[in-house]
Amino acid sequence: MGNIDLHVHSNASDGSCTPAELLKIASEKQLAAIALTDHDTVSGIEEFLRESARYDLDAVPGLEVSVLYKDSAIHITGLFIDHKNQPLMELLGEVRENRDKRNELIIGKLQELGYEITLDEVLGVASGESIGRPHFAKILVEKGYFSYPQEVFDKCLKKGMSGYCPRMLPDPERAIKLIHEAGGMAFWAHPVHRADENLSYVESVLNVFIKLGLDGIEAYYSTFTREQQEMLLRVAEKYNLAVSGGSDFHGENMPGVEMGSGFGGLAVPFSIYGGILGKRKTGHST
Ligand code: AMP
Ligand code: MN
Ligand code: MN
Ligand code: MN
Numbered sequence: 001m002g003n004i005d006l007h008v009h010s011n012a013s014d015g016s017c018t019p020a021e022l023l024k025i026a027s028e029k030q031l032a033a034i035a036l037t038d039h040d041t042v043s044g045i046e047e048f049l050r051e052s053a054r055y056d057l058d059a060v061p062g063l064e065v066s067v068l069y070k071d072s073a074i075h076i077t078g079l080f081i082d083h084k085n086q087p088l089m090e091l092l093g094e095v096r097e098n099r100d101k102r103n104e105l106i107i108g109k110l111q112e113l114g115y116e117i118t119l120d121e122v123l124g125v126a127s128g129e130s131i132g133r134p135h136f137a138k139i140l141v142e143k144g145y146f147s148y149p150q151e152v153f154d155k156c157l158k159k160g161m162s163g164y165c166p167r168m169l170p171d172p173e174r175a176i177k178l179i180h181e182a183g184g185m186a187f188w189a190h191p192v193h194r195a196d197e198n199l200s201y202v203e204s205v206l207n208v209f210i211k212l213g214l215d216g217i218e219a220y221y222s223t224f225t226r227e228q229q230e231m232l233l234r235v236a237e238k239y240n241l242a243v244s245g246g247s248d249f250h251g252e253n254m255p256g257v258e259m260g261s262g263f264g265g266l267a268v269p270f271s272i273y274g275g276i277l278g279k280r281k282t283g284h285s286t
Pocket of ligand 2: 014039134
């Protein structure tokens with residue numbers, strides 16, 4: 001059985017590939033299952049599911065939504081969601097409205113800082129309805145202000161930098177509940193990403209989120225060290241959580257991260273998918 005990748009973005013949000021292109025790449029890489037997990041939109045899922053009939057792999061409809069926890073964003077992926085579920089779509093609509101408001105503020109800040117960039121240019125590079133910072137980064141690189149997208153984040157767009165603006169995020173309880181109501185399972189995505197969070201941090205978040213119905217955690221991820229992966233696998237076992245894993249592939253919007261293999265060292269075995277399907281069958285409380 002091939003490996004899997006349960007965290008992939010299309011151009012419905014901040015990835016550069018269409019859902020159809022993602023499936024073609026997955027098939028070329030002989031992946032046995034991939035999940036489309038766009039930020040705050042399910043508008044790529046229709047094409048994703050339709051096109052998946054051409055390939056011998058499982059296509060899992062999903063999404064990624066950031067929620068607010070103690071002044072920070074925690075990312076939740078929902079897998080196996082019904083992308084037509086009305087209450088979930090309403091939540092995503094609200095989240096995108098808050099994105100749009102934040103995006104206007106970012107444009108104002110960037111212009112004040114002297115960058116020549118307009119909202120129309122940002123809308124022009126985004127092909128979907130969920131517009132985010134990687135679209136800003138793309139333009140700033142194209143205009144020669146920076147050399148690559150990561151540099152734009154590190155020097156300008158990430159929290160603490162001059163071009164950063166927060167956006168209003170939904171609360172975890174509501175997001176997890178709506179993922180469940182749409183038939184999905186909720187996972188904490190990249191629990192130890194982009195920070196030196198440790199075991200005690202992970203457990204403190206889990207103590208809250210498990211009560212809210214969290215089903216699992218992403219223990220395999222492009223940037224994780226072997227130690228982090230193993231720590232998260234142990235934590236999942238301790239709390240009887242499902243385990244997920246994926247690359248967070250964004251195509252050329254995140255150079256260096258490949259589907260299935262991340263920066264080269266990632267491999268999510270098929271047994272992880274089997275484990276999720278097993279937990280899905282035994283059900284979870286909504
Ligand atoms: P947004 O959803 O608009 O706030 O933008 C967040 C997206 O930008 C994430 O989904 C990543 O694709 C990317 N991103 C966020 N933080 C960073 C970072 N520090 N370095 C590189 N990319 C980042
Ligand atoms: Mn992203
Ligand atoms: Mn994320
Ligand atoms: Mn992601």
